[in-house]
Amino acid sequence: MARKKGDGVTIVVKKYEEGGGGHHGGAWKVAYADFVTAMMAFFLLMWLLNATTEEQRRGLADYFAPSNALSSGSSGMGQPFGGTTMNSVGQMARDAGAIRAERGHNPTRLDIEDESDELEQPPTSSRQGPPGEAEEAQRTVAMAQPGQPGGGRQGAGRDQGAAQAAARDSDAARLTDMALRAELARREQAAMEQAADQLREEIRQNPATAEMAQQVSVEITPEGLRIQLIDADGQAMFTSGSAQPNDRTRALIRAVALAAARLPNPIQITGHTDSVPFRGEGRSNWELSAERANAARRLLTEAGVADQRFRAVTGAADRDLHIPDNPQAAGNRRVAITMLRLSDAPRATPAPTAGDRAR
Structure with a gap:
């Protein structure tokens, strides 16, 4: 149908309103801001706990x-933290609001109190009885003291008894020391005899x-356990x-080193020669004997004997002949x-017999 001229035009207006729901709203921002504030306060609290001392935190x-609710401040100065900061030195807490106990005057008794408390007990009389065992012992000791009546003779007897007891103790200590030395010497003697028997057996059993x-x-x-390596024709x-x-x-010196390892004694080495003059310019039997003793020391050291154990290494030339x-x-x-003895009192032994030498 044709529209007539002059008829109005119909205009339709549509409006779209956006809602506040979903993730497009702004409520979450408030919650996030509260969370961030709380976290900042938490980290600030943690920093304060770490940056302050126990006294500052108190x-x-x-x-x-404050412990005293009636006072305006527990510091007593009207300023925060008692007028100090966390970097100040000293105690942060003040005791103005603390309860203190002070000693005052004695309380006044009232008339309304129980009159029975004011009654005084009648004094009791003491009666002297016979002395007991403790008193009797004390009197005996006092009488025995010098200067007391009747105590001179008893005191002199006591002094004499104390001197005798001291002498007995000294004798006992001396006997104990002598017995200890004798026991140490006996054990050392037994150890040397055992080492000597083992050395003789090892030399016989070793084919070399x-x-x-x-x-x-x-x-x-x-002097100790003496081992001599002797020449033969x-x-x-x-x-x-x-x-x-x-x-x-x-080979022989290695066997001697095994015997020396069984004992802790220090070692002395002496070289000897016969009386035949040494054939060499500028040398004599003194140098030869000393050099042979030092050579034996080197062999013992190579076999495992500690160098600190050697007490002396000397040469005697022909001054101490084995066959005079x-x-x-x-x-x-x-x-x-x-191998020298360690004990102070070595035991004297008889002259060696044929059985003392290894066969």
């Missing part, structure tokens, strides 16, 4: 929760040293005129290795 607690058993002397002397321990040991001497009747005999050339 001052903070007393300020916000069995044929030289006759050239090894093992004996107990007042045709069987020398060292090369003639030198301090170079042969293979058999090395024949100064030029081969038996005078020897090296003596002695």
Whole structure:
């Protein structure tokens, strides 16, 4: 149908209103801001707890929760924290609001109190009785003191008894010390005898040293356990005129090192020669004997003997002959290795017999 001229035009207006629901709203922002504020307060509290001392925290607690509700502030100064900061030195808390107990005057008694409390008990009389055992003992001791009546003779007797007791104690201590020394000497003697028997057995059982058993002397002397390596005709321990040991001497000294390892005693080594003059310019039997003793020391050290155990290494030349009747005999050339005693009172032993030497 045709529209007539002059008819109005219909205009339709549509309005869209956005709602506040869903994630497009602004309520979450308020909640997030509260959360951030709470977290900031929490971290601030943690920082304060870490940055303050125990005394400062006590001052903070007393300020916000004073112990005296009637006072305006527990600090007594009208200022926060008692006028100090957390960086100040000293106690933050003040005791103005604390309860203090002070000693005052005695309370006044009232008339309304019980009159029975004011009644005084009648005094009781004491009666002297016979002395007991304690009193009797005290009187006896007092009478025995010097200067007391009748105590002079008893005091002198007591002094004499004390002197006798002191003398007995001194004798007992002396006997105890002597007994201890004797026991130590006995044990050391037994240890040396056992080491000597083991050394003789090892030399006999070892094929490398069995044929030289006759050239090894093992004996107990007042100085200690002495082991001598002695030359024989045709069987020398060292090369003639030198301090170079042969293979058999090395084997014997290794056996001696095993015996030395069983004892803690210090070691002394002495070299000896016969009376035949040394054939060499600028040298004598003194140098030769000392060099052989030092060579034995080096062999013992190589076998495991600690160097701190050596007390002395000397050469005696021909001044201490093993066979005095024949100064030029081969038996005078020897090296003596002695394990010295540790005890103060060594036991005297008889002269060595044939059984004291290894066979």
